[in-house]
Amino acid sequence: MASASEDATFLSRNAVDCLPAGALQDKLAAGRPLRVKLGLDPTAPDIHLGHVVVLQKLREFQDRGHLVVLIVGDYTARVGDPSGRSSTRPQLSGDDIDANARTYQEQAFTVLDPARVEVRRNSEWLDMSMEELFRLTRTATVAQILERDDFAKRYAAQTPISVLELLYPMLQAYDSVAIDADVELGGTDQKFNLLLGRDVQRAYGKPEQVVLTMPILPGVDGERKMSKSLGNHIGVAEPPQEMYGKTLSIPDAAMPQWYDLLLGEPMPSDLGPRDAKHALARRLVARFHGDAAAADAAAHFERVVIQKDVPEDIPVHALASNGAPVHLPAVIADAFGLSRSEARRLLGQGAVKLDGTPLGAGELDVPAERLDGAVLQVGKRRFCKLARG
RNA sequence: GGGGGGAUGUCCGAGUGGUUAAAGGAGACGGGCUGUAAACCCGUUGGCUAUGCCUACGCAGGUUCGAAUCCUGCUCCCCCCA
Numbered sequence: 327m328a329s330a331s332e333d334a335t336f337l338s339r340n341a342v343d344c345l346p347a348g349a350l351q352d353k354l355a356a357g358r359p360l361r362v363k364l365g366l367d368p369t370a371p372d373i374h375l376g377h378v379v380v381l382q383k384l385r386e387f388q389d390r391g392h393l394v395v396l397i398v399g400d401y402t403a404r405v406g407d408p409s410g411r412s413s414t415r416p417q418l419s420g421d422d423i424d425a426n427a428r429t430y431q432e433q434a435f436t437v438l439d440p441a442r443v444e445v446r447r448n449s450e451w452l453d454m455s456m457e458e459l460f461r462l463t464r465t466a467t468v469a470q471i472l473e474r475d476d477f478a479k480r481y482a483a484q485t486p487i488s489v490l491e492l493l494y495p496m497l498q499a500y501d502s503v504a505i506d507a508d509v510e511l512g513g514t515d516q517k518f519n520l521l522l523g524r525d526v527q528r529a530y531g532k533p534e535q536v537v538l539t540m541p542i543l544p545g546v547d548g549e550r551k552m553s554k555s556l557g558n559h560i561g562v563a564e565p566p567q568e569m570y571g572k573t574l575s576i577p578d579a580a581m582p583q584w585y586d587l588l589l590g591e592p593m594p595s596d597l598g599p600r601d602a603k604h605a606l607a608r609r610l611v612a613r614f615h616g617d618a619a620a621a622d623a624a625a626h627f628e629r630v631v632i633q634k635d636v637p638e639d640i641p642v643h644a645l646a647s648n649g650a651p652v653h654l655p656a657v658i659a660d661a662f663g664l665s666r667s668e669a670r671r672l673l674g675q676g677a678v679k680l681d682g683t684p685l686g687a688g689e690l691d692v693p694a695e696r697l698d699g700a701v702l703q704v705g706k707r708r709f710c711k712l713a714r715g
Numbered sequence: 716g717g718g719g720g721g722a723u724g725u726c727c728g729a730g731u732g733g734u735u736a737a738a739g740g741a742g743a744c745g746g747g748c749u750g751u752a753a754a755c756c757c758g759u760u761g762g763c764u765a766u767g768c769c770u771a772c773g774c775a776g777g778u779u780c781g782a783a784u785c786c787u788g789c790u791c792c793c794c795c796c797a
Contacts, residue, residue: 484721484793547742548753557742575752600750607751631752653764667762668744675745675759690765705745707752 330354337386338538340586342514345521345537353508353536362387363507363535365397365448365498366434371426373433374559375610376543376552379587380511381437383540387509388442395505396434398427401449402497433562436614444505451504452497462500463493465529466522471495474518495519499526507535514539515551543587548577566615570623571631573607581606636682636701640709645698651691654678661702661710672704679703 334351338344353360364384373381384394400423431445454462471492472478480487495518502510502523510520517539524534542551545558552559560572576584578599584606585593593602604624612620629635643661645652658669658678672678674687681700697712 486792546752571752573752574750577753578751579753598750599753603751603753627751632750664744665762667765668760670765671759672745677745 330357333390337383337390340541340590341383341538342541343517343537343539349534349536350509350538360387360392360508361395361444361506362392363395363397363502363505363510364512365399365501365510366430367399368403368423368426368430370554371429371433372554372559372561372563373430373436374552374554374561375588376513376545376559377434378437378562379543380513380540381434382588382590383511383538385437385439388439392442394438394443395507396431396438396443396445397501397505398423398430398445398447399498400427400447401452402494429563436562446505448497448501448504452500462496462526465526466496466499468492470522470525476515495522496526499523502535503527503530503532506532508533509536509538511538511540513542513551515542541583541587544576544580544583546572546576548580560610562614566611566619566623567626569611569614570607570620570627573610574603574627574631576603578603630707634706636703637709640701640711642713643702643710645694645712645714649694652694652697654685654690654692657697657712658702658704662704662708664704669704677705 330351333354334344337354338350344350362384364380388394403423427445427447435443472481474495477487477492498519499522501507503526507523507527510523512520517537520535520537520539524537527534544550545552545556546560547556547558550556550558554561560569564572573584581599581602582593585591585602589606589609594605597605607627608620608624611623615623626637630637643657645657654673655666655669658664658672659666664672669678670687670690673685673689676684676686678685680692680697680702682703694714698714700712701709702712703709
């Protein structure tokens with residue numbers, strides 16, 4: 327069996343911080359399985375590649391005999407998101423949270439070993455009495471909380487911060503108390519919250535957790551962190567073709583990081599950027615969908631994006647069967663979820679093709695016979711086959 | 716409790732009575748080009764039964780031939796003082 331020192335070195339391998347220095351090794355030296363915590367927010371139930379970076383690290387802990395404690399933040403979600411002034415984000419119902427939590431687990435298990443996971447919901451302990459809340463909130467000061475980078479920035483920018491939001495880090499910290507976390511993982515943006523967990527644990531007379539932060543994966547724009555709300559994410563459950571295409575859209579400059587953080591190896595130096603990116607896309611798809619799906623996705627990309635050909639399987643859109651001329655903007659709007667005005671604009675831009683032939687701006691009404699059985703294409707990637715219903 | 720500032724399209728952000736469906740930027744989309752859904756260049760970017768009509772600058776009224784721009788009330792946000 328590996329020594330605690332070797333384990334600690336391995337487990338903190340590509341972490342940004344492993345705090346405090348030496349603490350991980352000390353915990354490992356005790357020889358018992360550690361309780362390694364990760365908190366998940368059940369409001370946006372999709373695990374994306376950014377999460378995968380952290381999940382992989384958790385997996386490494388599992389593979390060395392430790393236990394992952396996955397915390398579903400159902401209670402904090404039920405409180406509703408207080409951020410933003412006109413935020414009308416609906417509070418999630420119990421059913422939604424259950425569904426999201428299930429999706430989350432399912433997707434997290436594409437990386438984690440389900441046999442070594444304990445899933446807990448923080449409603450188990452956060453539904454506490456006022457008295458207990460007082461005890462918790464006494465353990466930190468406003469100045470401490472305001473130190474957190476994003477609060478500081480928002481405060482400086484004069485954007486609203488609700489008291490509830492200030493409370494969030496404390497609630498998260500209390501999770502660590504409740505489950506006796508030995509280690510807590512997160513992205514570097516979580517560093518403050520994770521460290522606060524230590525303070526609160528100490529205040530409750532518990533051993534303090536080790537804080538391990540992982541680098542943030544840049545999104546498909548290559549600049550900002552991958553996040554669903556920024557729309558630059560790739561979900562682990564996304565279809566192979568999407569995953570493949572999106573991966574190819576990342577800027578070349580982001581490739582070394584993606585190789586490093588997702589595949590755990592340096593970008594191959596013997597491949598050109600194009601081949602390296604295709605290889606990356608293929609391996610990522612293979613990981614979540616299998617080798618066959620990855621090969622299909624690569625073939626689809628070659629066919630549709632590079633050869634500009636029609637995909638093999640395209641959805642059928644039913645036309646009304648009354649024989650009247652068909653109003654094209656309406657069909658385009660219905661088939662692809664656009665507005666009719668937008669459909670008209672696209673027609674004007676030569677983006678709409680019927681069986682490969684571009685249509686003009688004036689071709690608004692087309693005889694039904696001409697459309698029946700034809701392939702309608704909008705832009706490079708949206709296709710459907712028309713058929714009279 | 717007192718004083719000051721603010722609310723504009725997906726987002727950021729100009730605009731203080733008259734081509735303002737609203738500058739500029741970001742994002743997104745389309746076209747060109749390409750090794751790519753990258754970069755770069757060009758274009759588009761409220762809706763509709765479409766040479767016109769409707770909706771839109773926090774909400775509700777008002778002044779005016781005409782308002783995002785002026786007035787009144789309301790709601791919400793930020794800052795300073797107490």
